[in-house]
Amino acid sequence: MIPDRGLTNTVLYLDGVSKTFDGFRAINNLALTLEHGEMRAIIGPNGAGKTTMMDIITGKTKPDEGDVYFDGTTDLTTLDEASIANLGIGRKFQKPTVFESHTVADNIRLALKDERGPWSALFGARNRIAPERIEHILEIVRLIDHHERLAADLSHGQKQWLEIGMLLAQDPKLLLVDEPVAGMTDAETADTARLLREIARDHSVVVVEHDMAFVRDLDCKVTVLHEGSVLAEGTIDAVSSNERVIEVYLGR
Amino acid sequence: MSGAGTNSMGRRPLLLSLIDGKGWIFLAVVAAAAVLVPLLNLAVPEGSAFHVPTYVVALLGKYLCYALLALALDLVWGYCGILSLGHGAFFALGGYAMGMYLMRQIGPRGVYANPLLPDFMVFLNWKELPWYWHGFDSFPFAALMVLLVPGLLALVFGWLAFRSRVTGVYLSIMTQAMTFALLLAFFRNDMGFGGNNGLTDFKDILGFNVQAQTTRCALFVATAIALVLGYLVARYMVTSTYGKVLVAIRDAESRTRFLGYRVETYKVVAFVVSAMMAGVAGALYVPQVGIINPSEFSPANSIEAVIWVAVGGRGTLVGAALGAVLVNFGKTYLTGALPEIWLFALGLLFVVVTLFLPKGIVGLLTQKRQQRQEISPRDESLAAEAGIGEAGAVEGGKA
Amino acid sequence: QETIKVGILHSLSGTMAISETTLKDVMLMLIEEQNKKGGVLGKKLEAVVVDPASNWPLFAEKARELITKDKVSVVFGCWTSVSRKSVLPVFKELNSILFYPVQYEGEESERNVFYTGAAPNQQAIPAVDYLMKDEGVKRWVLAGTDYVYPRTTNKILEAYLKSKGVAAEDIMINYTPFGHSDWQTIVADIKKFGSAGKKTAVVSTINGDANVPFYKELGNQGIKATDIPVVAFSVGEEELAGLDTKPLVGHLAAWNYFESIKTPANEAFIKAWHDFTKNPKRVTNDPMEAHYIGFNMWVKAVEKAKSTDPDKVIAALPGTKQDNLTGGTSEMLANHHITKPVYIGEIEADGQFDVVWKTTELIPGAAWSPFLEGSKDLKADWVELKCGNFNTKTNKCGGASN
């Protein structure tokens, strides 16, 4: 089914999406739309399907049914990971995954927005990337002192930062950020919120977090997922006073 | 604090950024050999202490061919994590292409004096030259085939396998199956490649007698040049961003995809280039050893090539070449000096190298920079790459 | 003291070690014995052993090493045809001498090589003759490993059988890969082929390791020699040592030598062998005898030439005679093959062969087979014609330029 005209203005459009793993419904008739330039926080109990939803958007998992459209027209379910990434969808994983035998700087270098083909990598512009761009990003994620270290030698939290840096370097239209502040101190969390708000000015962002203070800092619309579908949607205050949300997620 | 990325590429002249310290040493050694060996063979009289006997020239030529094969293997294994247990197949195919050219050069000088058919065909009552033998009388054509045939096989095989995301041990064993299938196929006399006996009794190459001292020296020099070129190509590839992507693929293949890289094309390019290098190595090998036969396809040969790389130091290029030369020298020496027990010595060597030189010989030389702990995360990622990550479960959760 | 060096080029590891190691040992024994007799030309002989490890290019490399580095006067070595083919150019280039002790497919005669094993006419054809006449065999299975020796032998045999009036449907040809180990289907096929009402026999050119599982399967499927006899050209005492021969009694082999043949020379040889190896159970076999003959011929030729110079020795070798171990005198022919008696033996329960038939005279080895299209006009003669492949039609020495 092709989404109607009114939706061409959405950057992300999910409707009726379901995904079953060995009989377990991880995503259940999920609908979600994201406007251009919007930031959205997604919360929900462990196992609600937040990460799975990102998997579906980025092509890692194919949904059993449902529509997933990018930019209103591009059907993401037919594309593979690389094509989706090249459309301008970037992702930070819940468990930090970086290139362990590359230096921190090279991790950023590989993520920088540019041609992705082997020819350009061999002969083209990719070999002439200005170091300033890398430095700039490392500055932001506070890894500038570590740029020569191998990513493998970073601590857990440092890897989180590096992954955020890689996402920035990619400069995608749509950022999917899975638990960016896990393992960060409160001060860093606040910084990260600021950073994301800044990015959200000219990008679309989806953030998944369990840290309510952080979500509050983000100051955006919040969607609560539960058992694979949307339980509630609205401002942080609205959802956090929702009885069901308190029951399944926030606790009393 | 000099800031990030000052050593990035493109700021320095190409060649300088291309070759590191051990690379220079390597190039110097190969170049010196390319000049000195023929000189000492041809110009110094036989009695002299400095004379290099012709058989040593042939031997060194063979080692260099192996070194090129090892280099090719290191490109895909060391940098892209493709543990090919079938690289011998590309080597052998290159060898056969050259062998076919050499066969055709024999012309009517075969034992049956048949101007068109090689001896083994006459011998098995073949009446005409099979179609795939046509064209091999021309050197340019044969040379093209030396690159094309292994390249094409690598392209088809790689495209299939990488597109389907066959990785780790699955890929390794499939490459082994490939070379094994080729081994069986080339053994078949009906295939028209001389069966088990293969191609042999060569006379001329480009009009020169293959056995002449000067030809041998020329072949040696050609091999040295090919090795240097192979090194430069490989080195260029791995130091460019392309090489960094390869390493990224090796470490975390799916993460690379999420960055928008088409992993399969990257892999196919590396695989094809590597196969072509192996093909060239095989092509140079054949006139120097004088025979090409299906046993070159045997899985054990390919495994041995992997071992050269491991002994020398995986992911270092120079190490691969060094490993190939050293192991083969060891083999030559031991099979002569300790013919009855050399396998003990060689086997022990492999065990000792793994235990005490985890990063190979080159690793030993550059070790002080990166002493590593018992289990560092990078080792685990190697495990994942070998497909061992998933190797753990005898029964899946739902079994 | 100056010595004469003798190169020994047999695989001591890898797949061929099974067969070749014994040949290395017998050469060491022969050299030791010769030295006891005072050596050759007043000099002691010195063996130089290398291991080409069943690796064909390594054979060439080691041959080169033996000749140029170790400066051996002669090399005794090789087993498989491909190893011989691999070293051939080296011997030609460096002008040295190779003694090749194993039965092979023929179709070759080189100036630098002396073939002391059987040519097809010294093994295959007599064996088929025997089966046809004595056992009344009418239907034939030609089973072999897929390589040149079986291919050629079977081509020759096929032509020969057809010339004897055997119909095409009475010949079944089957090839298997090296080291083939699962013989169920093929043995069943043979059984089926053999139950057509006509007396059937199998002519086996199955090589090396594949024989053991083949015979084990024969035994298991209950194919007895009285039903379908198998005559083999590559199964000798050494191979039988690895088998329980009781179910195989009566199957045949054709060779030019059997350990069981009782002659004083053979008994002395066997005794010397047991003493040398300090193992009274070590068996002797045909290629060992070939080395025995070859070695003694070389000694005689060197003494005749009064030099180890290859050219002189090569010239002196044709015509050299040497008593073989089974009674009879073999002679080196102008085509560098030798004359040999042919024996057919039946396998006995103790792993030996019982000779059931033998040629009345020694058969001269033929380099070129009259049954093959390409070679029937060729002739090898290194004495008169100085050519290994002289074409009697065109009166030219083919491929002489090298």
Place this chain on the structure above:
Amino acid sequence: MLNVEAIDLYYGASQALRGVSLQAQIGQVTSVLGRNGVGKTSLMRAIVGQQPIARGAVVWNGENISKLAPYDRARRGIAVVPQGREIFPLLSVKENLETGFAPLPAKQRFVPPEIFELFPVLKDMLGRRGGDLSGGQQQQLAIGRALVTRPRLLVLDEPTEGIQPSIIKQIGHAIDTLRKGGQMAIVLVEQYFEFARDLCDTYAVMDRGQVVLAGTRAGMVEADVRQRLSV
């Protein structure tokens, strides 16, 4: 009680811990705080034996266990919830829990029902492969798995990472209960300051591989600590 005495720890040539000392009493919670990369995890690894130490000693109940392998420490009652979960991906949830039986005598080889009360989701997913769980579920599994071994020293490295708020609260209660049981010493690494503060009896703040601030909860000056934690 656990006594970490002036330990140094290296990764290859780079030093991650410099003379770090720490105490943890039975029946108390000791919180370790610090920014990213200051050495908290390294300290935990030193305690449980996953990383060898170069100098100093780890003493547990009077015994110097510095040289013992991790499994021997586990047999002395030390359990760990590592950072990054480290569950066995291809073992089912049930099997993951059962790995904790190894150091136990035969009659204790069962999963204590309290674990399922704390993390009901584990009970529903016993047959699912650990690696298929969501991040937060894995974290719950990791905690449950450590509890199966009936530890007397529980080392928790950022146990709340990725867990939903309601369960974090429950984990807080659970830690409190365990402490009150008086059988167990608990070392807690946590970035979530309030959580750590509310639970701990004593605390230590680390910076650049050293302990820069330590004391009891009563004597804690929150502003000082917060300052150490910000950049």
Place this chain on the structure above:
Amino acid sequence: MVRLFALVLLLVGAFAGRPACAQDLDAALAKLAGASGYAEIDAGVAALAATGSPDALPIIEALGEGRLYVDPQSGVLVLKTADGRTVDAKSGAAVSANAAQLAAVRVNNRVRRAIESSMGALRLVAKDSAVRAAAADAVFKARDPAALPAIDRALARETDAGVKQKLTEAQAAARLMDGATGDADKIAAVAVVSKRGDQDALSLLGAAGAQASPAVKPAIESATATIQSRLALLENVQNVWYGISLGSVLLLAAIGLAITFGVMGIINMAHGEMVMLGAYTTYVVQEASRIYAPGLFGWTLPVAVPLAFLIAGLVGVLIERTVIRYLYGRPLETLLATWGISLILQQAVRSVFGPTNREVGAPSYMSGSFDVFGLSITYGRMWIVLFSLVVFLGLLAVLRGTSFGLKMRAVTQNRRMASSMGIRTPWIDTFAFGLGSGIAGIAGVALAQIDNVSPNLGQGYIIDSFLVVVFGGVGNLWGTLVAALTLGVANKLLEPFAGAVLGKILLLIFIILFIQRRPRGLFAQKGRAVEA
């Protein structure tokens, strides 16, 4: 031969009638003793059999077994009894003869055939019904019309239903070849033979068809067609069985590797050598039995199995303790080290046992074959199939039913964490590697029955083993089973069309293509857990 057979049968008749004539026996013995050449020996056997003397049978038997000698001085036949005494062939009285001087009476296939058939006929009336059945079978195959009277007589006396059936078939065979039998009888005979329906029946009908009258011909033709279609069907079933038995060999070879490689992740190139050690253990056990206890030969395999497990397992433990344990977390390096170890083991075995094949024999229960519904199944193969299944199930039980299996998997998935859970990782590693090696050793015992026992034994299986494990899906034991059987059956179904060589090539190509569809083997693990 036919002539001889007739003679023998005449004599079978004679048994009932008149007493044997002692002079005939003497003459026959003299003939045999004086024979030169196989033709004369052949004739001697015939004469001996023709005497019909009860003394003839042991003499013929002795000849068949090579125990009959001529004393060259006296020209008297002597035979060696089973317990090694030398006795006069005729009287059975002990004689003192110089063993070295005795000349054996020689036999070749021709004589052997004569012996067989004469004994076959003599045994048609033997006491033991199994012997009679075998004799009847031999007579069926000989299809000699001259035997008809003897068959008829034997039939009349026969009480055993099975033997009777066989005799009826033998009678039918003889009748079909008999010119004197009427068409109606022949058609009835065709029916009997057609019922038998096997390869022998087909060849009999083929031979009979050539000389049949027009009246009988259609019956023969239709019977031939029936049998042929039945056999064609049977052939497919037979091929599947061959495939299963090949599959079981592959399974045995691979199953140890499924642990060391599949579970532990060690690219164990020395796996084949563990199989080889098992095979050599069998050899040593059998050799010991040959020397010390020939009577216990049948027990050598049951003894060899645990012993092979122990020896290969111990060697495995040794290897693990000295080499492999330093390589965990570096799986690729295990390839290098184990390759080295495999070279060392090969050479070690070559040094100790020599480079040539060693003899491993088949105890009686491992040799021969039996028929089920026309399917010919050899005992050896059947036991190997069963054995491989037992080993498989046993291993499955160990891995699933004991905590050891769980620990082993935990250790390979995350060594550091497993250790922190209190699992003694070094022990688990050592035992797991020992177990895998031990099982490889067990496989060696079975493989010694069908293959060479030589230093190269292991090399022949290593490639196939890896292929099986990978094709089935690394780490999945059921996958290994299914893969082994699939590959075995596919191979055997391809072989009749493509031949052994091409068949194998096609199979390899098939595997390569198949893996494209299932990049992680037949029983692939899927989902997040795998990528984690």
